[in-house]
Amino acid sequence: MKKLKIRQFGIGTIMKYRPVVSSDSKYIFTIGDGCVYVWIVKTGECLRLINHNSNSNDQQIILAQSINPNNQLQLCVAQQNGIINVWDYEDGILIHTIKVEFEIIDLYSIVNSGLYIFGKNVKNVYSLYRIESIRHKSSPIILFDKLPCLPKSISFDKKLMTRLTQYISSDLVLKYFVPTIVQQSSSIAFQTRKTCATSIGDLVTVIPPSAVDQYLVPCLSNLCSDPFWGVRKSCAEVIHPVGQVCSKESRWNILSPCLIQLLQDQSRWVKTAALRVLGYFISTFAQSNIDKQTDINNNKNDLSIKIEESTKINENDQFNDFNYWREPVITNIDFDKDFILNSNQSSTTTCKESIVEISKISNEDDINNILPIELLDFYTSLIEQSHSSGVETDIVHQGAHTFPAVALTLTNKNWHRIRDLHKKFSEDLQFVNESFDQLYELTELFSSVDVGDYISPLGFGMAVDKVADVRHAAIKALSGCYSKFNCEKAQVQTEVFLDDCHRVFASSQDWKLRQVYIYLCKSIYKLNVDRPDQYALRFIGKLLSLKEDPVVNVRLSLGTFIYQYLVNNEFYIGLSDDWRTQIDECLQILLVDRDRDVRASVGGIYQPRQTDLSSEYSNDHSDSSIQNNTITLGDQ
Structure with a gap:
């Protein structure tokens, strides 16, 4: 028995015909020497030869092979003489034979859809055929050729075209599929036009950008003015992938006016679809x-x-x-x-x-040289536009998700144009976490100077919010700012950041902000951007000053952080003796704290209450805001 040995010496194909893998991945089928080799994947051995004729004079050239979509244990083998043999590849039995009256070019099978054949007739007309059921030996049904197709056929086979594009060369797609789509986009049936609009988004990924500009962009532009709202909605959904591929001139002069038109569409469904892709389309610039x-x-x-x-x-x-x-x-x-x-x-x-x-002529920071200003106007009014659309959608969520890409597109010089929009995102409690996650990612896109001037003030502003969820979300953004300053060794920005942290949080009269300082220190600690002594010098001094804070929640948060993160690990070993001594003293104080939850947070024994709850708290001269619940973090 022959063994399967494949060795690749460079980039490119190692065989003329593509191999096929069985549905259970146990076998690989390759074409060679006028027959099909069945290889066992696990052992690399050749199980058998199928479609093999011992008489070399009668041996037919094999052109293609494909798994039977109606039976995954059968292999269809196409010969040059127009015969398709269906084999049981495990037993090597010929099940039946199909004869077609055209030259076979290739085979494709799609489960629950049928076997598809590319072929050429005697008039050299290329066509696509489908055999619905090999089991009943039905005759091939022509689907695509040079003649106009029925609207039902186009609509039915839209998914087929999408799947086949990954197997067919771009030349074939450009030669047969693109002209069909362009031609059928003028059909009198709106279902056909809608399907053509959807298919454009699939075709742009497999044909050259020049062909996209020449054929598909004008076609999409015409469909954007279609009288049927469903066609226009489909255009809005595919305008982003088209914008990714086409040239800048087509994106600016053709697609942008089309999207602006769709954003002002009378149909709320079209308008909603356009708003949903607005941020993605802006990022293509x-x-x-x-x-x-x-x-x-x-x-x-x-x-x-x-x-x-x-x-x-x-x-x-x-x-x-x-x-x-x-x-x-x-x-x-x-x-x-x-x-x-x-x-x-x-x-x-x-x-x-x-x-x-040259700088004046091609000023890259001029907003008019970056993208059409009308698109930015719609984006900055995204929240208002979503409310006026009259449909409950995820438009605001999509806007928050694409915010970093839009900010990168506009460059840091135009941050002021979208700063208010980010504030609106952060004020919407439904999307506050998404908004600050994106703000955290923005710190990687800008310099430390820009982060200090624009992003850090936003984080500090939201960290003093009355809502606990907003404060916790802002902590992540602030830790990202500190990491940026530290990595770029921005001394000025770091000093300003630390001064604001100590002044706004650690020394605040509001216990909630003092608690925010502890959470911020923990978030920065997890980033592991400081050496132990450097971290201690910048943060631990203020942290330890909170060990006798009058509010139980602050002491509880402090004890939990120190006991779980700052002791008995490599960080603790890397500290100087003086810092370790101060941390040990703090733990000793918290171990004898008057509140049992604080004592438990630093490893003390959790003792059951011996007195009435109200009498215990009457002796605790802590902040009145925590009299109802001593162990709840934040302001719940």
Whole structure:
């Protein structure tokens, strides 16, 4: 028996015909030597040969193979003479044979749908056929050819086209599928037009961008003005994937006006679909902006080189003909040092002015050069637009989810344009966690200076909110800001951040904010961005000062954090003796705390209450806000 040995020496295919894997992944079928090899995956051995004829003169060339969609234990093998043999590959038995009157190019099977055949007739017309049931040997039914198809056929086979595109080359898709979609997009049946609009989103991923601009973008633009609202809704749903592939000119001049039109559509369903993809579509302008920035930097670098070359004239080579004839050409030469110096300064000024002109022409931070301003206007009014749509949807959630991508697209210079929108996201309790998760991710996209100027103030503002969930969500964003400052060694921003933490939280008269300081220290500790001594110097001093806080909840949070995270681990070992001594003293104080829950939080024995609950609390001179419940964290 032959054994399956496959060795790949480079990128590319190692066989002419694609192999097929059985539904249970036990066998692999390969075509070679006029037959099909059945390989056992587990052992690598060849189980048998099927469709093999011992008479070499009668041996037919095998073109394709596919699993029978009606029976996963059968293999369909297509021959050059138009015959399809159906085999039981485990027993090597020929079940039956199907004869077709056209040349077979390839086979595809889809479960619960049928066997599909690409073929070419005697008139060299390529067509797609479907055999509904091999079991009953039904005749092939033509689905796609050069003739217009019935609307029912197009609608039925939309999923088929989507699945087949991953198996067919882009040339075949461009040659047969794209013209059909473009042609049927003008059908009188709205179901067909709707299906064509949906299929555009699938086809753009497999054909070249130039073909997308030439065929599919104009087709989508026409469908966006369709009189039937269902077609326009389908266009809104696929405009984002099309925008990812097409050129910047098509995205700006064709798709953007189409999306703006859909955002103002009279149908609330169309408008809702357009609002849902708005943030995603805006993010498609980010890559073009990055490319533009690269070009600008390259131009500036070229000009800088020219400046250096024009100013570095060797004094010993002032009268060299080569330097004399270099641009700018110097006329009326008076070879004295003063004139040469003035000429060099004039040349440098001219080149610097050129840089300024390029910067003015292609200012990457100008919002009008980044994306159509109308799209940003709709995005910044996203919450109001969602309320006016009259439909309960996830529009605001989608907006919060795409916020970092939109911020990256606009660049940090335009943060002020979406800052108020982020505040609105954070004020919506339904999406507050999503909003601050995105704010945390934004810290990775901006420099430490921008994070300190824009993101950190937002976090501090929401960390003093009256709602506990909002405060806890803001803590994650603030810890991300600190991590950014620490990683980039931004000393100024770090000092400002620490000063605000100590002033706003640790020294606050509000016990809830003092508790926020403990939670913030724990969040920063988990990021592991500080050395033990550095962390102690910046945070532990203020933390330990809360060991005798009048509010039980603060002491309880402090004891839990210290006992679970700061002792008996590598962090504790890495501290200096002085810090370890202070932490031990704090634990000793909390172990004899007057509140039993605080004592239990640091490893003390939890003793049952011996006195009446009200009498115990009457002796506790703590904050009145905790008289009803001493062990509940936050402000529940």
